[in-house]
Amino acid sequence: MSEVLTRVADGTQAPHTVSVAGADRSGRGRAVLVTVLKSLLALVFGLPLLFMIVSSFKPDTQIFADLGGVRAFLPVGDIGLDNYTGVFDRVPFAQFLFNSVFISVATVVGGLVVNSMAAFVLARMRFRGQKVMLAVILATLIVPFEVMALPLLWEVNLLPYFDGVEFSQGWLDTYAVQIVPFIANAFSIFLFYQYFDTIPKELDEAAMIDGAGWFRIYRSIIVPLSGPAIATVAILTFLPAWNQYLWPLMVTQSEAVRPAMVGIDYFRQLNVSWGQLMAYASVITVPVLVLFIAFQRSFVNSIASSGVKG
Amino acid sequence: MTTPTAEPLSEAGVVPRAARTTGTAERRAPSGTRSPGLVALLMLLPASVLIITFLLVPIGLTFVLAFTNARLISPEPAQFIGVTNFVNLFSDDTFWASLRNTIIFTVVIVPVQSGAALGLAVLINSKMRGTNFFRTVYFLPVVTSMVVVSMLWLFLYQPNGLINAVLANFGIAGPDWLGNPKTALIAIILMSAWQAMGFHMVIWLSGLQTIAQELYEAAALDGANRWQQFVNVTWPGLRQTRTFILITITIAAFGLFSQVNIMTQGGPLNSTTTLVFQAVRSGFQQQQTGYASAISLVFFVLVLAVSLVQRHLTRDKEATR
Numbered sequence: 271m272s273e274v275l276t277r278v279a280d281g282t283q284a285p286h287t288v289s290v291a292g293a294d295r296s297g298r299g300r301a302v303l304v305t306v307l308k309s310l311l312a313l314v315f316g317l318p319l320l321f322m323i324v325s326s327f328k329p330d331t332q333i334f335a336d337l338g339g340v341r342a343f344l345p346v347g348d349i350g351l352d353n354y355t356g357v358f359d360r361v362p363f364a365q366f367l368f369n370s371v372f373i374s375v376a377t378v379v380g381g382l383v384v385n386s387m388a389a390f391v392l393a394r395m396r397f398r399g400q401k402v403m404l405a406v407i408l409a410t411l412i413v414p415f416e417v418m419a420l421p422l423l424w425e426v427n428l429l430p431y432f433d434g435v436e437f438s439q440g441w442l443d444t445y446a447v448q449i450v451p452f453i454a455n456a457f458s459i460f461l462f463y464q465y466f467d468t469i470p471k472e473l474d475e476a477a478m479i480d481g482a483g484w485f486r487i488y489r490s491i492i493v494p495l496s497g498p499a500i501a502t503v504a505i506l507t508f509l510p511a512w513n514q515y516l517w518p519l520m521v522t523q524s525e526a527v528r529p530a531m532v533g534i535d536y537f538r539q540l541n542v543s544w545g546q547l548m549a550y551a552s553v554i555t556v557p558v559l560v561l562f563i564a565f566q567r568s569f570v571n572s573i574a575s576s577g578v579k580g
Numbered sequence: 581m582t583t584p585t586a587e588p589l590s591e592a593g594v595v596p597r598a599a600r601t602t603g604t605a606e607r608r609a610p611s612g613t614r615s616p617g618l619v620a621l622l623m624l625l626p627a628s629v630l631i632i633t634f635l636l637v638p639i640g641l642t643f644v645l646a647f648t649n650a651r652l653i654s655p656e657p658a659q660f661i662g663v664t665n666f667v668n669l670f671s672d673d674t675f676w677a678s679l680r681n682t683i684i685f686t687v688v689i690v691p692v693q694s695g696a697a698l699g700l701a702v703l704i705n706s707k708m709r710g711t712n713f714f715r716t717v718y719f720l721p722v723v724t725s726m727v728v729v730s731m732l733w734l735f736l737y738q739p740n741g742l743i744n745a746v747l748a749n750f751g752i753a754g755p756d757w758l759g760n761p762k763t764a765l766i767a768i769i770l771m772s773a774w775q776a777m778g779f780h781m782v783i784w785l786s787g788l789q790t791i792a793q794e795l796y797e798a799a800a801l802d803g804a805n806r807w808q809q810f811v812n813v814t815w816p817g818l819r820q821t822r823t824f825i826l827i828t829i830t831i832a833a834f835g836l837f838s839q840v841n842i843m844t845q846g847g848p849l850n851s852t853t854t855l856v857f858q859a860v861r862s863g864f865q866q867q868q869t870g871y872a873s874a875i876s877l878v879f880f881v882l883v884l885a886v887s888l889v890q891r892h893l894t895r896d897k898e899a900t901r
Contacts, residue, residue: 301708308703308710312717315778319720321742322732337745388627391620410635412827412887416835416856417880418638420863420872421645424652425638454630484619513725515838516856520864531727538842544735551728562723566716569723573779574786 317343323556326353326548333544353549360546362525363553366533370554373448373529374511380453381507382500388454389462390488394474404463407456416516422451423520447521448529452511458503461575465499466492502572505565512558530554642880645873652867665874675875677850678858682882685769685854686833693773694780694825698818701784702810715785719778726775730842733771734758737843758844761851768839768852776832780825787821788814823894830886834879855879 320343325333327349336342357363392404426441441447469492477487493500515531522528531554537547562569646665650658669675700718704711721729736742737757744754757767791814799809837856840846846853846861855875863872 304703304706305708305710308714311700311703312714315721315774316717318732318736318742318774319724321736322728334740337740337742338749342742342745384626384630387623391624395620397620406636407631410631410639412831412883413635413639413880414831414835414883416837416859417876417883418635418642419856420859420869420876421641422634422638423864424645424650424869425641427652450630451634454627454634456631456635459627485623488623509723513727515725515727515841516860519841520860531725534727534731535842537731547731547735551731555724555728558723558725559720562719563716566712570715570719570782573722573782 319555319559322548323552325545326552327351328545329353330543330545333548353543353545354553356543356546357549357553361533361536361550363530363533363550365525366528366530367553369445369527370512370529370531373445373514374508376445376449377452377511378504378507380449381455381458382503384453385455385458385503386462386493386496386500387488389459389466390492392459393463393466394471394487394492395484407459410456411460419516419520426451426521442521443523443527445527448514448518448527451517452507452514455507458507461503461506462496462499465496469495498571501565501568502575505569505572509558642873642876645870646877648870648873650869650873652863652869654867658870661870665871668871669874669878674850674853675858678846678853678855678875679878681765681850681852682834682836682854682856682879684765685772685836686830689769689773689833690826690829692769693777694822694829696773697777697780697825698784700777700781701788702814704781705785705788715782718781721775722778724775726772726838727842729771729775730839733767734843737767737771759848761849764844764848764852768836768843772833772836772839776829780829783825784818784821787818791817819894823890827887827890830890831883834883834886855882 324343324345327345328336329348329350329352332348333342336344336347341347392400426447428439429441430437430439431441431444431446441450473491474487477491482490513531514529518529518532519535522532525533530550534547534550534554537543537550645658647660647662648658649661649664704714704718738744739754739756739759743757747754755763758764795813795817796809799813804812835856836854837860840852840854840857841860844852846857855878859872859875859879862868862875
């Protein structure tokens with residue numbers, strides 16, 4: 271089924287439109303109808319986000335005054351950056367953003383290295399217990415994180431933590447506790463495994479004749495050939511890492527390590543300025559939206575390939 | 581279960597596939613640069629240690645801690661207390677409310693979200709102009725975090741918020757969506773479906789594109805209309821995709837937490853509380869890890885049962901085909 275992902279969504283696949291002779295006239299009417307329907311749906315999916323961004327530039331009074339009409343979605347009236355400056359005054363927003371970026375990037379980079387190495391061994395070498403290991407990895411895929419979140423919280427609170435100087439007990443309130451548990455990922459290993467398996471084994475053979483060791487084969491042959499798999503895993507790791515909420519909510523207390531998603535809770539507790547809330551939400555959302563639009567094809571291919579395991 | 585012990589990775593066990601077929605390769609290469617056993621072990625080690633520590637152990641702990649009085653932070657070691665946690669759980673009305681809400685949420689959102697996503701996929705699965713644009717727009721909420729979406733919709737759902745303001749234009753007095761026990765869960769379901777639909781649209785789309793064009797042509801020649809083509813060609817062709825989508829939506833639905841924590845805190849009158857929300861409340865806020873593990877175990881059994889049933893159903897169909 272892996273050919274699915276290569277064909278998906280790149281738009282080159284022939285459309286499934288079947289024109290029956292004599293149905294042309296109704297076909298044109300249908301096309302108009304379909305376009306209208308698609309546009310209405312685009313409004314349903316796009317307008318709330320547009321509203322969020324537009325409202326981030328308006329004071330609360332203006333937001334409420336504009337609600338009933340089309341002005342709610344237009345940057346008109348009393349427009350300014352007050353909400354943005356307000357957000358930075360009110361919470362340590364720059365720190366939150368840095369924490370989010372650091373945690374997501376570290377998780378992605380660590381995950382790429384660790385999972386691709388494991389998948390390389392599973393896909394290209396042969397040893398006893400290999401099938402069983404792969405089966406265990408696949409079996410864990412149906413266990414949602416939420417099932418083990420609370421036992422994991424208990425566990426990390428008991429693990430020894432090394433801060434570079436000395437050991438202490440408990441990982442709570444650190445960067446490590448937000449990164450390390452999410453580096454090894456069964457699904458990433460599976461995606462890499464699937465991709466590595468398609469690369470001809472003769473390459474290993476040839477490299478070995480030239481005297482290359484296994485690690486060299488991994489680093490100089492397999493990794494450079496695996497661009498699409500790397501992009502897929504990077505995207506599928508980045509999104510959940512950036513969007514994490516439940517876990518950092520439980521394991522972080524200090525603002526020094528808290529990510530932006532949890533920081534948004536401050537606005538629920540303080541008396542709400544909706545405009546500032548929208549500004550905060552826009553800052554943590556728009557960069558991801560821009561990344562998505564820029565790398566749209568990779569994103570969609572990644573998601574589509576996540577369906578291949580079915 | 582299978583820890584990568586040194587034994588299966590020993591020198592004798594690890595034989596490069598290439599070397600097996602061509603004995604010469606093994607002899608020619610200098611053995612010092614590649615002792616596959618050690619290299620394989622080292623390359624597997626980080627992932628193995630991390631998966632055991634942060635995946636297999638916590639899963640195992642769920643089963644153990646559920647039968648103890650473990651607390652998150654406690655000087656006393658945890659004690660085995662049998663099924664006391666479950667006895668308490670089953671006599672707790674809030675637990676039943678959370679189980680009921682979780683099941684209602686799942687039962688409603690699985691058909692609604694997967695059906696609507698299939699509709700979107702069929703709608704944009706054509707070479708008409710702008711397909712890329714529409715796909716991108718439908719997908720935007722997926723790349724927006726659930727936290728942001730929840731905050732945004734918290735405002736949209738306010739009694740004087742955007743949705744009611746729009747409804748007022750049509751002379752409809754909207755309810756207090758999140759403040760009314762009758763509408764709160766529905767409001768969360770609608771928002772959740774809105775957020776995740778684009779994800780499943782893309783997966784449906786990949787399924788649609790595996791169906792051979794000739795099948796549609798043949799059906800059209802036989803005089804099948806579009807609906808008949810959908811029922812007889814598209815639907816059977818999506819069997820694998822369907823299984824995958826049902827399982828992923830179901831598992832994600834059982835894990836409902838962020839929306840509830842941000843928008844309603846389980847209220848009003850426990851009408852939106854969920855299993856995970858209750859697990860977090862007892863295991864984190866009240867630090868009762870044992871009790872929270874019991875809730876997690878119920879959650880786990882639920883997920884396992886549904887996966888097995890869904891897998892069984894699809895397997896049966898395959899057998900009869």
